[in-house]
Amino acid sequence: MITGERPVAVEPGAEQAVPGLRPAAIRRPRGSPLRAPYWLMTPSLALLAVVVFLPMAIAFYISFTGLNEYTIGDWLHAPFVGLKHYVDSLAPSGAFSSSLFTSVRASVAFSLLTTVAITPIGVGAALLLNGPVRGRGVFRGLMLLPYVIPTFVNAILWRLVFMNGTGLADQLMAALHLGSRETFWLIGPRSLWALVIADVWAAWPFIYIMTLAGLQTIPAELYDAASMDGARGLRTFWHVTLPLIRGTLGLAVVLSTINHFNNFTLPFVMFGSSPPDQVNVLPLNIYVNSFITFNFGLGAAMSVVALFIMLTPAVIYLRAARVGESD
Amino acid sequence: MGVAAPARPVRAVRRSPNGAGRFLLALGYAAFVLLPVVYMVLVSLQDAVTAGDVVVPRQVHWQTFAEMWQTVDLGTYLRNSLLIAALTGVVASVLALGAGYVVARFRFRFRNAFRVSLLATHTVPGVLLLLPLFVIYVIIQHALSVRIVGTYFGVVLTYMTFALPFSIWLLSVYIASLPGEIEEQALVDGATRFDVLRHVTFPLAVPGMVVTFVFSFLLAWNDVLFASVLTSPATRTIGVGLQYYLAENQLPLWNQLMAASIVSAVPAVVLFMVVQRWIVAGLASGSLKG
Numbered sequence: 001m002i003t004g005e006r007p008v009a010v011e012p013g014a015e016q017a018v019p020g021l022r023p024a025a026i027r028r029p030r031g032s033p034l035r036a037p038y039w040l041m042t043p044s045l046a047l048l049a050v051v052v053f054l055p056m057a058i059a060f061y062i063s064f065t066g067l068n069e070y071t072i073g074d075w076l077h078a079p080f081v082g083l084k085h086y087v088d089s090l091a092p093s094g095a096f097s098s099s100l101f102t103s104v105r106a107s108v109a110f111s112l113l114t115t116v117a118i119t120p121i122g123v124g125a126a127l128l129l130n131g132p133v134r135g136r137g138v139f140r141g142l143m144l145l146p147y148v149i150p151t152f153v154n155a156i157l158w159r160l161v162f163m164n165g166t167g168l169a170d171q172l173m174a175a176l177h178l179g180s181r182e183t184f185w186l187i188g189p190r191s192l193w194a195l196v197i198a199d200v201w202a203a204w205p206f207i208y209i210m211t212l213a214g215l216q217t218i219p220a221e222l223y224d225a226a227s228m229d230g231a232r233g234l235r236t237f238w239h240v241t242l243p244l245i246r247g248t249l250g251l252a253v254v255l256s257t258i259n260h261f262n263n264f265t266l267p268f269v270m271f272g273s274s275p276p277d278q279v280n281v282l283p284l285n286i287y288v289n290s291f292i293t294f295n296f297g298l299g300a301a302m303s304v305v306a307l308f309i310m311l312t313p314a315v316i317y318l319r320a321a322r323v324g325e326s327d
Numbered sequence: 328m329g330v331a332a333p334a335r336p337v338r339a340v341r342r343s344p345n346g347a348g349r350f351l352l353a354l355g356y357a358a359f360v361l362l363p364v365v366y367m368v369l370v371s372l373q374d375a376v377t378a379g380d381v382v383v384p385r386q387v388h389w390q391t392f393a394e395m396w397q398t399v400d401l402g403t404y405l406r407n408s409l410l411i412a413a414l415t416g417v418v419a420s421v422l423a424l425g426a427g428y429v430v431a432r433f434r435f436r437f438r439n440a441f442r443v444s445l446l447a448t449h450t451v452p453g454v455l456l457l458l459p460l461f462v463i464y465v466i467i468q469h470a471l472s473v474r475i476v477g478t479y480f481g482v483v484l485t486y487m488t489f490a491l492p493f494s495i496w497l498l499s500v501y502i503a504s505l506p507g508e509i510e511e512q513a514l515v516d517g518a519t520r521f522d523v524l525r526h527v528t529f530p531l532a533v534p535g536m537v538v539t540f541v542f543s544f545l546l547a548w549n550d551v552l553f554a555s556v557l558t559s560p561a562t563r564t565i566g567v568g569l570q571y572y573l574a575e576n577q578l579p580l581w582n583q584l585m586a587a588s589i590v591s592a593v594p595a596v597v598l599f600m601v602v603q604r605w606i607v608a609g610l611a612s613g614s615l616k617g
Contacts, residue, residue: 036433037520040425044495047422051488052448055459062458072462125356128349139353141600145360148599150549152566153588157367160581166380168366201363255449262452265551269570283454283552290458291556303455314450321446 062300069294078297085301100302102277103285104309109192110267110281111260114199119253121200122207127237129208130215140212147205155269158198162186162270169194186271192278199266203259207252214248215241251320258313261306282306371585378582388582392590395572395583403561404568405591407479411564412547414483416540419490420498423539427498428528432507442499445492453489453552460485461556477559485553490543497542501535502528541602548595565591 064082065071071078089100129140146154161168162185173179185194218241226240242249264283271279273292282302290299366382371391373384395401429435430442464475475481510523518526551566558564569591572584 036429036435037524038429038435040520040524041429044422044426044491047484047487047491050463051460051484052451052456052492054463055456055488056451058459058462059455062462072465128352128356131349132346133349133353134346135350135353139357141603142357142360144599144603145364145596148545148596149364149592150566150595152549152551152569153592156569156584156588157363160370160379160585161363161366163379168363168382171382201359258450262450264452264454265549265566268551283452286452286454287457287552290454296458299458300455303452303458306452307455310450310452314447317450318443318446 059300059303062296063304064301065297067296067300069296072294072296081297085298086305089298089302089305100285100305103280103282103302104305106192106278107261107281107283107306107309110195110199110279111257113192113196114203114260115253115257117196117200118204118207118256119249121204122252123211123249125204125208126211126215127241130212143208144205146202147209149202151202151263151265152269154198154202155266158194158201159186159270162194162198187276189276189278191271191276195267195270195279198270199260199263202266203256206256206259207249210248210252211245214245218244247320251317254313254317254320258310258317261310261313282309367585367589371582371589373582375578375580375582378580378585391582391586395580395587395590398580398583399568399571399587400563401565401568401587401590404563404565407558407562408548408565408591409594411479411482411486411562412544414479415486415490415547416542416544418483419487419494419543420536420539422487423491423494423498424529424532424536425524426495427532428502428524430495430499431502432510442496445496448489448492456488457553457556460488460553464557476557477562479562482554482557482562482564483547485557486543486547486550490539490546493542494539497539498532498535502532505531537602541598544598545595 062078063085064080065078066081066084067078125143129136129143133139162170164170164184164186165181167185169185170179170181170183173183174181184190222240222244223236226236231239261281262283263281264287267275267279267281267284268287271284273284273288275284283306286299286302286306289295289302369383370378372387372389373379373381373391374386374388377385430438461476464481467473468475475484505528510527513523513527514520548564549566550564554564554567558567569584569587572587573579
């Protein structure tokens with residue numbers, strides 16, 4: 001099917017090909033069909049340069065300039081302001097923008113609270129549905145539903161749930177005598193909880209999927225052995241299950257922390273472009289500074305700060321994914 | 328267990344302890360998942376006056392699903408989203424096949440740095456790249472007198488930022504797991520590298536490409552951030568367009584918004600369910616195996 005379609009003169013280097021040896025193990029002369037076809041990477045590399053690497057470099061540059069709606073037409077000549085934005089962003093809340101500090105606090109609180117809440121929920125579901133349960137197949141599929149519903153739909157749904165007085169949250173609380181029907185969720189201090197609850201509902205299946213994938217790699221013999229040694233329930237979990245899924249679970253937790261931290265859609269659709277301080281997370285604040293008040297330099301400076309905050313979880317993530325260790 | 332342990336017969340079939348308890352717990356999870364979804368469906372079946380004020384509709388108002396198409400240009404938004412998401416999926420998967428193949432089969436300088444950077448892009452906040460991308464597009468527009476901002480091309484190009492690194496990573500892992508002997512035999516028989524890629528590697532890599540297609544499709548379908556800045560009214564996507572049910576009307580049409588939300592979630596849910604097994608395997612292997 002391949003041969004003969006386009007016969008090529010076999011070059012001297014090709015004849016020495018050792019069967020079973022990977023082509024890359026041998027240095028190939030230029031032009032040999034066994035040489036690495038780097039041109040196959042060129043389109044991807046060129047594209048990545050334009051849409052990833054170049055924008056990152058430009059973001060750093062913009063963060064040191066006074067780029068705004070008036071200077072955007074000639075952005076290369078925007079006044080250089082040095083670290084001004086980094087200092088400005090630490091200033092107390094103004095009328096239009098929360099300070100960087102408020103946003104960092106909101107972002108960290110949001111991503112940590114959510115991750116802490118979803119981990120036991122996700123692991124619990126995975127343990128439950130890894131074992132025998134009637135109707136397991138149906139349950140396994142159903143659990144994924146919140147995860148596959150688009151984030152913007154999720155955000156709209158929870159915005160309605162948390163509507164003051166009429167939303168499901170207030171109606172349920174009133175019916176169960178847990179609180180007033182006039183509880184405000186979308187403004188004021190409760191907004192953080194509204195955001196966390198919405199994201200917990202949407203994100204826990206990620207921990208569940210990853211844990212379930214990890215659990216399915218554990219051979220049943222290990223459980224039989226543990227069972228014969230008299231281990232039961234929690235002890236089996238702590239001493240057999242957890243050590244074996246630690247890698248997968250750790251990766252899932254780090255990844256989900258990163259995802260919550262970078263989540264723009266959920267807070268934006270739930271709270272709009274003038275959110276309460278408690279949910280004015282970094283991505284939202286950066287967006288407002290860049291595209292609502294057109295203070296591009298400040299927005300870029302804040303996103304550089306966001307990138308540096310992400311550095312620690314990112315390094316943990318890359319180590320957990322064990323990239324570069326093998327081959 | 329002491330002395331009693333050896334006397335216990337070894338169970339051939341694992342008995343399910345607390346079968347009823349486990350089932351109840353699973354039902355609890357199901358209720359947790361379904362409660363908001365059922366609420367969404369119930370509100371979508373209410374009439375405009377009571378929508379959002381009550382939980383259970385007094386009278387089922389099916390008309391919502393017909394009315395919603397007139398309030399905002401829902402059809403156009405859905406079509407734009409389908410087109411953009413499908414294009415993103417195809418372009419990312421095809422480009423990533425070439426790059427993933429090279430990464431899987433060859434050792435070259437900076438190979439590991441490249442692989443690390445593929446995963447690292449996952450941690451970059453999208454909002455960091457949005458403004459510079461906008462600036463780059465404006466510069467290219469001025470230099471070449473073409474339109475990028477507001478076109479399908481511009482949006483698809485932008486989604487490569489996150490779709491392409493993941494796709495290259497996943498396909499490189501996938502191709503590395505395929506045997507290389509057939510490729511080598513074909514090369515020795517005189518096929519070119521492109522022939523091999525097209526006729527040997529590609530057919531074998533299709534399952535991996537299905538996963539990268541779906542992942543990229545969902546990434547594009549779910550985006551609001553880039554689409555809110557880089558689309559024009561003619562290319563507006565569903566994620567941005569849905570919000571007009573609240574913005575363009577004085578009275579918020581919650582029933583229509585919920586109905587339109589359900590409709591816009593369907594392609595994502597269906598697509599995911601179809602390839603669920605592959606995605607789950609891909610998630611686990613793509614991020615775990617080097």
